[in-house]
Amino acid sequence: MKSVRLGVIGLGNIGRHHANYLHAGQVCRGELTAVCTSVPNKAAAFPGVRSFVGAEDLMTSGLVDAVIVATPHYQHTGLGIAALERGLHLMVEKPISAHKADAERLISAARVHPELVFAAMFQLRVEPRYLVIRNLVQSGELGEITRVNWVMTDWYRTEAYYSSGGWRATWRGEGGGVLLNQCLHNLDILQWILGMPLRVRGFCQLGRFHNIEVEDQVSAYFEYRNRATGIFVSSTGEAPGTNRLEITGTRGRLILEQDKLGLIRNETDVLEFSKQAKSGFAKPETHYETIAFGSVENPHAVLIENFVNAILDQQPLQAPGQEGIHSIELANGILFSSLLNQTLEFPIDGAAWETELQRLVAGSKHKKQMIQVDTDDFTASFRK
């Protein structure tokens, strides 16, 4: 195989974006050969590319080696398993599934097919600022991590956004709100840098800013194995939004605020300093530095190229599909904790959350209002 023939399943906001850059030849050795959607007339826009209605025909066409699943969340598991069973490499959009139990089903199916590449679309993992932060934390430059605070409220969405798809912001169609959709990317980065916490207490407000039944405002408190603490805040109702990530360790602090990254280094580890200081009010000397980082033009395309390289050259994946369960576990855990009004330990009980979700679906009385919206500005929502 000299190149990978790719099929895109689902041609909404993100599926169309994937198809556009693939069709424009922006992924080396990645060729768009087929697309499919559940809405027939939407597929016609890619000359030379076969279009199908429904995923089954695309998957059995013999025209693709790999698929990108870009449908609403609940369909990721079934379509993902179907693709693997047909011998196709799989890139699944985030979240890899609508809830933890489904993610386990998808991961089990991937385990049966170790010869196939299974990846997840967490494109923030290729962004230099997060790579730099991860490297600084994991190389021990900050010492032992004691606290993380991430206020990520730069996910403002209007009522028109929620009215643009029947599945959006519903228990039945999406399985959650801001946690599972927008800030799932940040939850993935959080666990990618710091690992999973031991426990969580979540506080979620359902339909606080919008006419929706799921959460659009969230605060969560985490505790980690080494007793580090974490605060995570997100919202789709705040403008101007904030993106401020602060990670404190015994040797200093990192602060990412929007597009600026600063590092304050302690000359001496604070725990050592505390033991040795003769004065009760002394503090370690500090040095501040601004850390420059580059940018990538199209992070989605970079991650797809990594997927293609993994298929052709066994290059390690930057976002293995199996790792997609962690952000779901965090999103489900925060919401479940809030609904139960109690602290939850990780790993959460995926079957219990699935049952709770089914109860929410069955009890839903929300009436969705649908409107046709302009999606030209969709790509402006990417850089977070």
Ligand SMILES: NC(=O)c1ccc[n+]([C@@H]2O[C@H](COP(=O)([O-])OP(=O)(O)OC[C@H]3O[C@@H](n4cnc5c(N)ncnc54)[C@H](O)[C@@H]3O)[C@@H](O)[C@H]2O)c1
């Ligand atoms: N990685 C990112 O930056 C990013 C950005 C946006 C959305 N997403 C994720 O991508 C997924 C889709 O989001 P969206 O905003 O594009 O949704 P959307 O509603 O705009 O599009 C979904 C598309 O899937 C199609 N579809 C539904 N069921 C199908 C099926 N069985 N077979 C084929 N096509 C089917 C629909 O016709 C529609 O065109 C979601 O899981 C979302 O979380 C990821």
